[in-house]
Amino acid sequence: MPTEGKAWKFGDGISTDHISSGRYFHLRSKLDELSKHTLEDARNDFAPNVQQGDFVVAGKNFGLGSSREHAPTVIKILGVGAVLAKSFARIFYRNAITIGLPVIICDTDAIKEGDVLELDLIAGKIQNKTQGTLIEFPALSEQMTAILDEGGLIPFIKKHGDLRF
Amino acid sequence: MGKTISEKIISDHAGSSVAAGETTIVRVDWAFTHDASGPLVLKQLKELGIEHVADPSKTIIFIDHAVPSPQKDLTNNQSLLRKFASQEGCHFCEAGTGICHQVMAERFASPGQIIVGTDSHTVMAGALGAFATGMGATDIAVSMALRKTWLRVPETYKIIVDGSLAEGVYSKDIILHLIGLLGADGATYKSLEFHGKAIEEMPMNERFVLSNMVVEGGAKAGLIPSDEITRSYLSSRGRDETFVPVTSDSDATFERVIEIDSSDLQPMIALPHAVDTVKPIDDIGEVKVDAVFIGSCTNARLEDLQIAAAILGGKKVAQGTRLLVTPASAEIYAKAFKNGTINTLIEAGAMITPSGCGMCFGALGGVPADGEVVLGTTNRNFQGRMGNPKAFTYLSSPAVAAATALTGRITHPKEVK
Numbered sequence: 099m100p101t102e103g104k105a106w107k108f109g110d111g112i113s114t115d116h117i118s119s120g121r122y123f124h125l126r127s128k129l130d131e132l133s134k135h136t137l138e139d140a141r142n143d144f145a146p147n148v149q150q151g152d153f154v155v156a157g158k159n160f161g162l163g164s165s166r167e168h169a170p171t172v173i174k175i176l177g178v179g180a181v182l183a184k185s186f187a188r189i190f191y192r193n194a195i196t197i198g199l200p201v202i203i204c205d206t207d208a209i210k211e212g213d214v215l216e217l218d219l220i221a222g223k224i225q226n227k228t229q230g231t232l233i234e235f236p237a238l239s240e241q242m243t244a245i246l247d248e249g250g251l252i253p254f255i256k257k258h259g260d261l262r263f
Numbered sequence: 264m265g266k267t268i269s270e271k272i273i274s275d276h277a278g279s280s281v282a283a284g285e286t287t288i289v290r291v292d293w294a295f296t297h298d299a300s301g302p303l304v305l306k307q308l309k310e311l312g313i314e315h316v317a318d319p320s321k322t323i324i325f326i327d328h329a330v331p332s333p334q335k336d337l338t339n340n341q342s343l344l345r346k347f348a349s350q351e352g353c354h355f356c357e358a359g360t361g362i363c364h365q366v367m368a369e370r371f372a373s374p375g376q377i378i379v380g381t382d383s384h385t386v387m388a389g390a391l392g393a394f395a396t397g398m399g400a401t402d403i404a405v406s407m408a409l410r411k412t413w414l415r416v417p418e419t420y421k422i423i424v425d426g427s428l429a430e431g432v433y434s435k436d437i438i439l440h441l442i443g444l445l446g447a448d449g450a451t452y453k454s455l456e457f458h459g460k461a462i463e464e465m466p467m468n469e470r471f472v473l474s475n476m477v478v479e480g481g482a483k484a485g486l487i488p489s490d491e492i493t494r495s496y497l498s499s500r501g502r503d504e505t506f507v508p509v510t511s512d513s514d515a516t517f518e519r520v521i522e523i524d525s526s527d528l529q530p531m532i533a534l535p536h537a538v539d540t541v542k543p544i545d546d547i548g549e550v551k552v553d554a555v556f557i558g559s560c561t562n563a564r565l566e567d568l569q570i571a572a573a574i575l576g577g578k579k580v581a582q583g584t585r586l587l588v589t590p591a592s593a594e595i596y597a598k599a600f601k602n603g604t605i606n607t608l609i610e611a612g613a614m615i616t617p618s619g620c621g622m623c624f625g626a627l628g629g630v631p632a633d634g635e636v637v638l639g640t641t642n643r644n645f646q647g648r649m650g651n652p653k654a655f656t657y658l659s660s661p662a663v664a665a666a667t668a669l670t671g672r673i674t675h676p677k678e679v680k
């Protein structure tokens with residue numbers, strides 16, 4: 099099912115400290131509270147204004163740094179449809195799949211702030227409706243798709259009764 | 264065809280031969296979490312509907328990030344973890360015991376194992392020849408519940424370090440140089456394997472620094488072949504029997520080979536706000552520093568404190584500069600206390616804090632003021648990392664940190680001899 103939303107642009111090297119700063123450590127057991135500070139140190143207008151289905155659109159190495167799963171989790175809690183970036187840090191990428199947040203590696207240079215995008219995860223396509231352009235991206239691995247399809251690793255294991263591919 | 268260390272260890276734990284690029288399910292030797300991610304691990308275990316960990320003797324809980332706890336929500340979280348550990352009968356390392364990665368090295372990690380933890384610097388145990396990598400809370404909950412996880416076998420970069428090290432140059436300078444060379448995403452997803460004469464001669468405490476920081480280049484693991492130095496480290500810890508020789512085959516496939524001549528290196532500095540903005544100390548000009556932090560899982564071992572004490576002994580920290588020292592574990596703290604190192608540091612003007620993550624990630628004491636400059640022996644200098652997005656963090660070895668504390672500006676250790 100394609101999903102539609104607006105693009106919020108970020109630069110290269112957005113770290114897990116930008117996404118969910120260590121100084122809000124004490125809010126980690128209150129994820130709704132914590133999510134109000136999502137990406138605050140990169141753009142403080144993001145968390146208060148992002149709408150359900152919008153996209154985080156970034157440059158290289160998104161999510162570098164800590165293994166805190168809180169980073170993709172707070173992005174998901176805000177209703178973000180997917181994170182699009184030229185590349186991702188490994189742990190963030192894995193965590194996003196594990197919690198069921200789509201992460202897409204594609205060329206994000208041409209996407210502008212506020213562009214309306216339509217994402218078709220299965221077809222591997224993003225329509226930029228504002229610019230009338232199309233971006234294609236490679237499919238995830240079979241195993242990652244299987245996890246994402248179930249909405250994350252926990253629903254996946256519950257369904258299959260075990261961790262097996 | 265020959266195998267890399269990662270391919271060997273993962274094949275061993277998968278029960279079938281796998282090569283780079285394949286995805287498989289592996290048995291896990293150790294799964295651990297700490298107070299920063301532990302509460303989420305417990306929540307995910309509940310979510311999974313699995314009440315108990317599969318093997319408490321292979322499960323470890325650390326209280327290391329906020330110690331002593333500055334805030335009631337954090338204390339409440341810690342007490343949740345404490346209760347869970349006692350219910351399950353798993354290993355529990357109380358606040359003050361030390362940073363999880365240091366204690367993993369001291370007590371648990373051994374060559375050939377697979378270790379997963381809710382912390383990116385889990386890679387540090389690679390220095391002992393273990394395939395160790397960081398994951399999120401859900402993955403670790405699953406590893407604790409099922410004693411297995413899924414892995415994609417990484418491709419490997421072979422890093423060959425030859426040459427001796429000039430006076431005042433350490434493994435921290437090698438790894439900062441390498442991260443500068445690779446870039447913060449230059450090794451994303453890869454496993455790094457360290458070889459060469461400089462590595463073979465390197466003591467364990469220095470090897471840990473290399474493996475600890477591979478994640479700063481995006482790597483999934485940072486492996487050092489286990490050898491006589493590994494064996495004698497384990498035997499000094501009363502864990503002789505856990506030694507196995509681990510190395511890659513001579514015909515293993517490496518995606519990239521990087522050679523470093525360490526004789527050319529001088530002390531290296533990472534500039535704010537990126538770990539891969541690295542320059543030799545002579546090229547950074549004058550940088551005034553408000554605070555120096557000798558701590559973290561990267562560089563707060565006994566040898567690091569001794570290097571600092573040798574530089575600071577009988578002298579005073581510069582006026583207007585503060586020096587914080589956080590020994591990486593209680594064991595290190597006690598040894599440094601007993602042999603006079605702590606005393607030397609205190610007399611020079613240092614403040615010593617309990618063992619734990621301390622100032623490293625901004626949730627505890629030592630948070631810098633707006634516009635202040637900190638030099639840390641830590642591994643990360645992202646904006647806001649130390650609790651204030653308006654502060655600036657530089658990274659260096661403990662020797663540079665100590666010399667800098669004396670002068671109040673980033674200083675080559677040879678300048679203060």
Ligand code: SF4
Pocket residue numbers: 328362363364382384558559560561619620621623624641642
């Ligand atoms: S010392 Fe710093 S880098 Fe190491 S585990 Fe603690 S917070 Fe993480």
